[in-house]
Amino acid sequence: MTGVGIDDISIYTPEYYYSLHDLVIAHGIDPNKYLVGIGQERMAVPPPDEDVVSMAANAVAPLLTRQLRDTVSTVIFATESGIDQSKSAGLFVHGLLGLNPHCRVVEFKQACYSATAGIQLAADLVRQRPMEKVLVIASDIARYERGSEGECTQGAGAVAMVISANPRLLELHPVSGLYSVDVMDFWRPNHRSTACVDGKLSIDVYLRSLAEAWADYRRKGGLPLGAVDKLCFHQPFTRMAKKAFAALSEAAGSEAAHLDESCYADSQIYGRAIGNTYSASLYIGLCSLLDRCGEDLGGRTIGLFSYGSGAVGEFFTATVKPQYRRHLRAEAHRAMLDSRRRLDGRTYAAWFYDAPSQAEDRVFPQESRGRFRLAAIEGQRRIYAAASSEPARAAA
The missing domain is CATH 3.40.47.10 (Thiolase/Chalcone synthase)
Incomplete structure (x- = not known):
């Protein structure tokens, strides 16, 4: 039987981060508790115009080819930071990226495990129909109470993977x-x-x-x-x-x-x-x-x-x-991480904790650097758009 696995992979994380060095000062504790004790140095912080959908679309964008658009049979979106209790977050991504309309789109939830369930289902689907490809996306924002023990483990990011027969990266x-x-x-x-x-x-x-x-x-x-x-x-x-x-x-x-x-x-x-x-x-x-x-x-x-x-x-x-090395995006990932901007404590708190409720209609100024962003909420509808080439910049 033809091998099945991960044919392509791309990650995305917001342009901004908050340093754990700054968080230990804010919490008034020994720096080693975070930097050594849990092994963290930075947390990615999404600006107000970035959510799990925009991060997911930005993770998928580098993978898109005409062939993938035509052959993708299923989109599986794994998240525990869902934006709607009914509509799959994957359908927003499907529309933003202009994917093949003749495919199924679903959202999976089981805490941090759900992307693995998606990959295993995707592999079985491809084993049945080897000419098809499945797009598995995982996108989340880890958010805890301000000042809690979990605050130091916050972060945000997405990964997109193409599951196919004869994979170029990893055979499951x-x-x-x-x-x-x-x-x-x-x-x-x-x-x-x-x-x-x-x-x-x-x-x-x-x-x-x-x-x-x-x-x-x-x-x-x-x-x-x-x-x-x-x-x-x-x-x-x-x-x-x-x-x-x-x-x-x-x-x-x-x-x-x-x-x-x-x-x-x-x-x-x-x-x-x-x-x-x-x-x-x-x-x-x-x-x-x-x-x-x-x-x-x-x-x-x-x-x-x-x-x-x-x-x-x-x-x-x-x-x-x-x-496998011929098909990695190592340099793009390195450049993305190296080019991020450090937030001050005030901006970090405003974005993670003090932002207006997304249940309210509003227009979001552009802060994100990705290709896609959350542009507005109108009548309880989330409006996504392609980002302009010159986003606004948060104060460092």
Whole structure:
């Protein structure tokens, strides 16, 4: 059977960030608590004219070719920062980008896990109809109460992936290990704009889900850890990868003897500079690994663990294609991150916490640098538009 997997990948994050150095000063705490303790340096901050739809469209735009527009059969939009209780965020993207009208468009939700569900469904759809392609998008804004323990893990970003037969980047293996349990470790009720989280419980459930998903993967005939060369974990904060690696090593025993922290270190680079991106987190980490690893990963095996609070975990593996480097967007991603602007505390607070409700009709001044932006809200309708070439600039 023809291999199926990730044929193309692109990430997007807002033009602005808030430094964790500034946040520790605002909180009056030891800088090492954030910079070392959770492993974060910056959080991406979306301006008022940027949301999960505009970020998603900006992530997809570099992937678009006429062939992709014609052959995409399904658009799966994964998010826990949804903008409507009925209409899929993916339909806004579909319209903005002029995608093939003869396709299905749906939105998936299960905390930070949902993009993995989308990828697995997409792979099965392509196995049935190898001439078709599926577009999987994950886009989120991680937002917590001001002054809370979760504030330091905020972030925003999107990732877009094309799932196809004969992929150029990564071929997915058919076996995956699963674990689900009903637990209230993290949630966001409909009436809240910020999440509720039991931090200690969430870490405990994450690690238990990893151990259980790994055990299920091996029971189903998955590869021993000795056959895995690199690892990529869901990272609500980058230090979580260290905890995950320790837990997986304990669960796998002697199979993990050949691995050390270098096996996942490159997957942390983008997350450290962006912050938590919920459903996009694992795949921004994967992109970081592929873009930034100095080794040639062609033919090597990557183990991936996806986790979403509430909770669902999945462990699966994939093989990197031999010529993968020809098809990466490493330089574009590096340029995007390097060109961001640092926000002062006042602007950060105004954008993340004090902005007028998006339930009110208003026109948004252009602050974002992407190709697409949220232009207005009129009669409870969200209006998106192509951005002009010269956006307004926030004070640094």
